[in-house]
Amino acid sequence: MKLLWFVLAALALPAQPISRSLNDINWMQFQELIPSKIETILIPVGTMEAHGVINNGADNTAPEAIVKAIAEPLNAVYAPVLPYGVTGALAPYAGGFSIKESHYRAFLTDVLEGWAGHGFKNLIIVNGHGGPQTAILESIATDVGSRLRVRVMVINWWSLASDLTKEIFGEDGGHAGWNETAYVQAVDPKLVDAKRYSDDLATARPAPSTWFAYPFPSSIILYQPKQGYVRFDTDKAERYRKAVNERIRSLIADTVAKWDKAKIFRD
Numbered sequence: 001m002k003l004l005w006f007v008l009a010a011l012a013l014p015a016q017p018i019s020r021s022l023n024d025i026n027w028m029q030f031q032e033l034i035p036s037k038i039e040t041i042l043i044p045v046g047t048m049e050a051h052g053v054i055n056n057g058a059d060n061t062a063p064e065a066i067v068k069a070i071a072e073p074l075n076a077v078y079a080p081v082l083p084y085g086v087t088g089a090l091a092p093y094a095g096g097f098s099i100k101e102s103h104y105r106a107f108l109t110d111v112l113e114g115w116a117g118h119g120f121k122n123l124i125i126v127n128g129h130g131g132p133q134t135a136i137l138e139s140i141a142t143d144v145g146s147r148l149r150v151r152v153m154v155i156n157w158w159s160l161a162s163d164l165t166k167e168i169f170g171e172d173g174g175h176a177g178w179n180e181t182a183y184v185q186a187v188d189p190k191l192v193d194a195k196r197y198s199d200d201l202a203t204a205r206p207a208p209s210t211w212f213a214y215p216f217p218s219s220i221i222l223y224q225p226k227q228g229y230v231r232f233d234t235d236k237a238e239r240y241r242k243a244v245n246e247r248i249r250s251l252i253a254d255t256v257a258k259w260d261k262a263k264i265f266r267d
């Protein structure tokens, strides 16, 4: 009787892997968990690109921190970050570069197919980098999802959090603006080189069809004129990080619940 109770209790418990990082578990642990107990994989992607006074890998730092924070409550695991991406007009700055779109598409498609082949049903890409990369990710998601009959989602964290940016900082943000700098500051203050900051490091994003420059003249790009200058407020940074993580967690939970309810690709 006691044994039966233990067996039933163990079956009722959510999966508890030694780590939610797929870098950290071995093949036997993987086999026990996926897909019988865990169907969702979080895949952080970013790029190498200048970011004002934060690290060139900020677009990797943020999605990596996000997936670490939300994997357990979502009963998900997370893949290693894909740290190279399609960079765009900031690629010429020191320490940045871009992967050719055709190579990026082919490589990321293979990555998604690889994980789908192991039985993950929900492939959630948490993207840290905008520009040309966002549309490319959406097109890869559609291609892989339709061919392999898996559910693929792409989340651009800074856009999804745009209302939280306005709420917490009282204004809109920018690329390497207050919002993105704050998220990185909350993850690791050492990555913020505050003493080098000045407002004239920032340029507002041009209105559509007004002007274009390659390379872009600043690595801090404000979404709106005179908003998003960096102010290094530790409390706001921490509040922002928590709010962003929760926003992303709840969007993924809702989306997976809706996919399940609709029995999408459940055959």
Ligand SMILES: [Zn+2]
Pocket (backbone or CB within 6 Å): 051, 058, 059, 128, 129, 175, 176, 180
């Ligand atoms: Zn960025």
